[in-house]
Amino acid sequence: MHPVAETAVMPPDVKGRHPDFDSTGPSMESSLPISNKPVHEVIREKLDSIHDDRWEADEENSFFIGDLGEIYRQHLRWQSLLPRIEPFYAVKCNPDPMVVKMLATLGTGFDCASKTEIEQVLNLGVDPSRIIYANPCKQRSFIRYSQKQNVKKMTFDNAEELYKIKALFPDAELVLRILTDDSNSLCQLGLKFGAPLATTGRLLRLARELDLNVIGVSFHVGSGCFDASAFGDAVCRARKVFDEGEELGFNFTLLDVGGGFPGADVQDGITFEKVAAILGPAVDQMFPSNIRVIAEPGRYYVASAFTICAHIIARRTVGRDASELHGESGDEHPEYMYYVNDGMYGSFNCIIFDHQEPVAQVLQKDNVFMAEAEWSMEQDYKCSIWGPTCDSIDCLSKQTSLPQLDVGDWLYWKNMGAYTICAASQFNGFKKSEVHYTNTFI
Template identity: 45%
Template sequence: TSTHLGGLKESLRSPGSPWPAELIVLGPGGSARQEVLRKIQELSDSVHRDPFMVADLDMLASRHATFRQALPRVWPFYAVKCNSSPWVLRVLAALGTGFDCASQVELEQVLSLGVAPSRIIFANPCKASAHIQYAARRGVKLLTFDSEEELTKVAKHHPEARLVLRILAEDSKSRFPLNTKFGASLEACGHLLTRARDLGLAVVGVSFHVGSDAQAIADCRRVFEMGCGAGHHMSLLDLRGGFPGVFEEMASVINAALAQDFPEDTGVEVIAEPGRFYMASVCTAAVNIIGKKAVLGPGGHRRLLYYLNEGQYGSFRIFLREPTPRTPIVVKEFLSEPHLFPCTLYGPTCDAFDRLSLEEVWLPELDVGDWLIFPSVGAYTCSMSSTFNGFPPAYVCYATVRQLRSLLEMAP
């Protein structure tokens, strides 16, 4: 595996931060959750109780192993947009994954690790011309498209590209449906494939958002036949991301569909672009209650408003897109089973819309200074954060066992 770690002692902290610059190497029997609780105890003795996350890099490696076992024919190209932390990218580079990039900055991030251009797909169907030119200069040849206008740009700026046609697929089961923005209809594919040929461009494959049923793979078979009829050598199927529901069940459906429509003897290479599946369970966040207000709701029932030092403008913006609110784990001991109240969780900014969900959650009565833990917040949290109103997002520290650290140290 070709990757340059740039030194394991590289500092990922801001000047003056009290956090360690190195990876936290967990001892025998240690866990990321224990590290979260240890850090909470440490910060509870200080007036500075800033929000933080602990990223379990071993969980990331475990998710990679699970993906490969469940989908042995499918090689993952990790979606960088999901979480672009240098340590996350380094671990995945060392494990040999490919990478799905959507911009020049993401290309630069991955290429700076020493990842070969052949392990990258520039998977944004609508790219700036300057970004296409950068990909051409750096030898990144695998690009997606879904329109004639995109073909014109590629023909001008990257004629040696190997193109992947993104098609529309039914994606109502996907966490984030994308069909309103991207994808070519089956009716348009024949024209696009012919137009690519006339422009001297090579189309090598088809992609779709996997948040759909197996019919999409059968549709790709039809587009492969269209491509071959137009003179293209079709050799790549890209399932993209958006794995919904129970992963093992979806993997079984995908494997059966591949066996039927793209059996192994066809020689078709199959890739996917998972993001959330890899990252969701990797990070655990700890936030502090910095304010509290009790109000009377309809019928005189008591409601509680908790103001946290992290919110949707920080690491929790993605929460507002989720169908059900996140109920955090309370880090506090009670002498008996506490009474629960309907609670609204607000972030720290002055924006009244800075709340963690539109619905209330049920929590016991807590005090200013108490801590809440949110597990499984590794996907689309850090990468969507901002410093609105002067509040920095949660700091992230990275934990690993000694074996994974050894893998990183040995990577060339």
């Protein structure tokens, strides 16, 4: 548990089985159960409930455990380290209905990129003022929808977007997204979005000519940023554009510092504490207290809150060549290819889209539950792990080491909450992994 959460109290409407919180939304007729047990105990109960003879119920399908308590701990951590900056959760990172509903209950704002995301948040009763439509290039019908729903805050980074907004939503509250140095991020969003500083003056003058209301500046240092100084540099750039806007007669009131914040799973290198130690003071130094500051954290909230469990559905023994078999080690054990029932086209799309390298751990072997237990005494052997589809790209790990496993055993992967479920498909007819929930904040 994070120190900041040790003495905190879980709000009554997000603990246990509160009827308003357990539902996936107002339209749901029944609530989803939320356990209060540790993640590994919830997993054990799930595995114990599986019966091999009930194959028609798909009981051996892969599944997630979503820890809502971990999300709450992250929220408290944010409030402690960046008290001035209001989090607007990036829905695209993980639109799981329980996650979104919990954060709505906690009073966060929301960064939405489409009509569907805006609709999901509004359906929870969130006030439109708690939403920023943070997509600089928007479909016209989506802008019309935003106008109808009074979702005023939206970003732009080019002249064409200004003309579009003028025609469809002239009363919008616009935020100019500027280009920053995201060269040290896993996903460099500057390749697609952000106005270079050389163009911001021209864009602001056009906004004045069109009589549009620009209220501030936003930036994004890139998803998965691993250079804390990038946040400080971006704040300096935003300050220059604020000054530029003031000279042109604008009264900017909002700074959006975007996303790129590491989650609780990051313990070495750039941690959230290191980012906060740079970002917080930089904002306070360059922006007076009357400027509202928001951010768009996504993976920060959910990366460490989800664990996925997958069943070994097949094993293939692969012979090794003679030079390996008779090497100095004397190891004549073959290698294995393990096939599990979730993969690159499902929850592990993060390997391609988010540049992640999930690490498999043994969950259950020979019907013995091994999560959170000591199994390192068993000898490991070289192996690869593959998803269930008929596509050869569906590889979760080309080479790793695990104890000898067999069909029916289980593996699990921690820190699988960010950019996983959201992009999963049902290619080859394989279902998306369902989510079971617990709340470990006790």
